[in-house]
Amino acid sequence: MVKIAARKGVVWLVAVLLAVTSWAIAPTAYAYDNPELLPTSPTNVIDLADSLTSIQQQELDDHLSQFEQQTGWKLRVLTQFDRTPGRAVKDFWGLDDHSVLLVADARGGNLLNFSVGDDLYDLLPRTFWIELQTRYGNQFFVRDSGEDGSIIEALQSIETCLARGGCNVVPGLPREQWILTLITSVLGGVICGFAAQPRRPGQVFAWQWALIFSPLWGILFIAFGIGPVVTRTSDWLPLMRNVAGFVMGLLVAYLSPTFTNSSSPES
Secondary structure (H helix, E strand, O other): HHHHHHHHHHHHHHHHHHHHHHHHOOOHHHHOOHHHHHOOOOOEEEEEEOOOOOOHHHHHHHHHHHHHHHHHEEEEEEOOOOOEEEEEHHHOOOOOOOEEEEEEEEEOOOOEEEOOOOOHHHHOOOOHHHHHHHHHOHHHHHHHHHHHHHHHHHHHHHHHHHHHHHOOOOOOOHHHHHHHHHHHHHHHHHHHHHOOOOOOOOOOOOOHHHHHHHHHHHHHHHHHHHHHHHOOOHHHHHHHHHHHHHHHHHHHHHHHHHHHHHOOOOO
């Protein structure tokens, strides 16, 4: 019992020492409130992580001031890495229900984070901000476009939607997302084609079976193939390509027994 108690005492002592050591060596960058990091002059952009060039900072600062004067919406940008002013930016910028704070921090898995005022949720729902973060803040986009490109593209999407009077989804259709909608369209056509294959002599199109399977191919084609396209862009080209992909998948699946029979050797 004495040995067990001694071991417990040693473990407890080590844990306390580790906790104290971690606290002692923790950098002040993770402090909750560091107002000394704030600039002395008014600005709409605080670039502690050097994500933007000096010219980009000045142009973005002027543009955000203009946008606020024209629309009344307050957009602010904070970039940070190993230093952050924390909650001090709220008082510095006077953030309120009409404000959006974009925080760019490369330490996490996603570069972008947003602090959104309550009044904006009536125009831009929470799903909009999730899609905005995942589209422009993911590591692949940041790698290809840079941190500055990620910040500017995200701000442009917010401004576009606020100028329109609101958006349910992020405008624009990235190539990767369009390819996914094309795949689901083709897959929907394949399922519809297999379901419509004739099953009785003299039957040309088994519409009953196609109707039975319509919830499956309809979701793939309409909800996942057409919906994301028409809600994000007015361009007809990706829409027509998805429709053509659906028709091609349907024809290939529908005519597959014909190809099989014609290629099989005669007895």
